[in-house]
Amino acid sequence: MMSTRIQQPLSAFPRQQRGAMLVLVVIALASMLLMGALALDGGHMLVNKSRLQNAVDAAALSGAKTLSTVMGTTGAATLAQTAALNTLTLNASASGNQELATAIGNNVGGFATVELASTVYGPFSFPGPANASYVRVTVTNYSLAGFFWGVFQTLGNGVGNKFVSAVATAGPSPASPCDLTPLMVCGDPTKNNPATGMFWGFQFGDAQVLKTAAGNSSPIGPGNFQLLDFGSGGSTVRQGLAGGITQCNSVGSNVQTKPGNTVGPASQGLNTRFNQYSGGLSAANYPPDLVITTNSKSFTYDDTLAQIQYNNQAVTSSSGNLSAGGSALYDYNNWVQESANCVAGGGGGCQSGGAFERRIIKIVIGDCSGKNDGASSIPVLGFACYFVLQPASQKGNEAQIFGQFEKVCEGDNVPGPNPANTTGPQIIQLYKTYIDNSQTPSTDS
Structure with a gap:
């Protein structure tokens, strides 16, 4: 007996698979x-x-x-x-x-x-x-x-x-002190204690002669008027005092003094900071400071008494406040406040087209010990930021420059990842953000 075998249609299997697919x-x-x-x-x-x-x-x-x-x-x-x-x-x-x-x-x-x-x-x-x-x-x-x-x-x-x-x-x-002005003050290597606010013999607010005049005893030596040799003669002095040259020096290196008074070029360069122009210099290249206010009379130097005077009275400093004969003088602290008002847009007397901190100049602090006649090589102790108190008034062979010590300007030659913990030439830059005092870095910065 033969059994009947029932076969499933071939088309049924593909229909089931189509549903799964x-x-x-x-x-x-x-x-x-x-x-x-x-x-x-x-x-x-x-x-x-x-x-x-x-x-x-x-x-x-x-x-x-x-x-x-x-x-x-x-x-x-x-x-x-x-x-x-x-x-x-x-x-x-x-x-x-x-x-x-x-x-x-x-x-x-x-x-x-x-x-x-x-x-x-x-x-x-x-x-x-x-x-x-x-x-x-x-x-x-x-x-x-x-x-x-x-x-x-x-x-x-x-x-x-x-x-x-x-x-x-x-x-x-x-940042690097590469915008040095060709001037030098002589520091005392034995008087440097930043913890007490003493920097090579200078303290905040001290009035200082930054360029001597003929007839004054030079702190560097005969024939020197606190000028430095950054290049070719008077032209470089003019541009350097105006702020138009790039000169980099480092602590421990030596700088060359420039004998001679170079009265005209020095005055012409410095006075651009007070909106006074001559010698081919212009505001387009050398703008004035935001604030050019000065005292009504000029500071003078009594070489016999080794004393800076104002109206024949000795100039004294207390916390940066200058005075003479009991009367307050216009000084660095006044300028800071007026400059801040100019930046904030609420101050009067602000120079149109003026630039911030043009009255702050960076100069060399040198070790002038020993005999320094003529052109001399002076060791660099450091750098100083000075507030220029008044324009250089040229009278014959006199063109003294007076400044007020603000701070040391050290710098490490290049901007870097380490925050600035000293005063001096600086730039503003971004840092890694830390979220606690354990210096834990944030993942969002």
């Missing part, structure tokens, strides 16, 4: 859409993180730069904060940053926090310490449009709102 295709498409959504939102976050960081970096630099120009004056912290927030707002208003501008709205102070500290490691606060020189700008929550972000949130896994954050710290870094 449809499910796989749907899953694959969903996965691709999810990956595309993730790429879209992730890319959106990355772009806005970069834009925010750039804006915060610029804000910190602006705040630190402003702070460096108004440090020690009333409201310095507020001026630095305002500068930082204004810069952040300006960046948000730039093309392509509409989303950032919308997030800031009219409340930039609520969007970003500006804090100050005396060291790059903090602690940061507002208004911060009186000697603050570092500025930190922080944005903790910059909310972004979600696009497909809601899909990830529905999947769980602790996915929160879509936002980015950024933080930046800026402050001073030592």
Whole structure:
């Protein structure tokens, strides 16, 4: 007896497989859409993180730069904060940053926090310490449009709102004293104790003769008037006193003195800082200081008494405040306040087209011990920043320059990663942000 074998139609198997394949295709498409959504939102976050960081970096630099120009004056912290927030707002208003501008709205102070500290490691606060020189700008929550972000949130896994954050710290870094003025004061190697405020015999606020006149006893030696040889004669002296040459020296090296008074070129160069021009110099190349205020009478030097005088009275200094015969004189402290007012836009008497700190000159502190006749090689002890008290008044062979010692200008020849912990030539730069006093670096800076 033969059994009947029933065969399944060949077309049934493909129909079953088509159903399974449809499910796989749907899953694959969903996965691709999810990956595309993730790429879209992730890319959106990355772009806005970069834009925010750039804006915060610029804000910190602006705040630190402003702070460096108004440090020690009333409201310095507020001026630095305002500068930082204004810069952040300006960046948000730039093309392509509409989303950032919308997030800031009219409340930039609520969007970003500006804090100050005396060291790059903090602690940061507002208004911060009186000697603050570092500025930190922080944005903790910059909310972004979600696009497909809601899909990830529905999947769980602790996915929160879509936002980015950024933080930046800026402050001073030592730079090279390569804009030296061809002048030198003679320091005392035995009198250098920064802990007590003594630098090679000089203290903050001391009035000093920076260029002697004919008939005065030269601290360097006969025939020298505290000028240095940075090049070819009077022309270099003129440009150097105006601030138009680049000259780099380092502690421990030697500088060459320049014998001769060179009265005319020295006066012509220095006086550009007071908006006085001659000898082919112009304001276009050598702008005046923001503030050119001086005392009504000129300082003089009594060589017999070895004494700087004003109106025939000895000039004395107390915490940078100069006086003569019991009367206060216009000095470095007055100039600092007026300059800060000019930077803040609220001061009178500011020079149109003036430049900040043109009345601050950096000169060599030399070891003039020993006999120094004619052209001499003098060891460099350090560098000093002096506030120029008045224009050089040329009278025959006299063209004395008077300054007020501000600080030492050390510098390490190049800007670097280490924060400036000394005074001197500086630039404002960004630093890694540290989130605690243990110097733990932030991942957002």
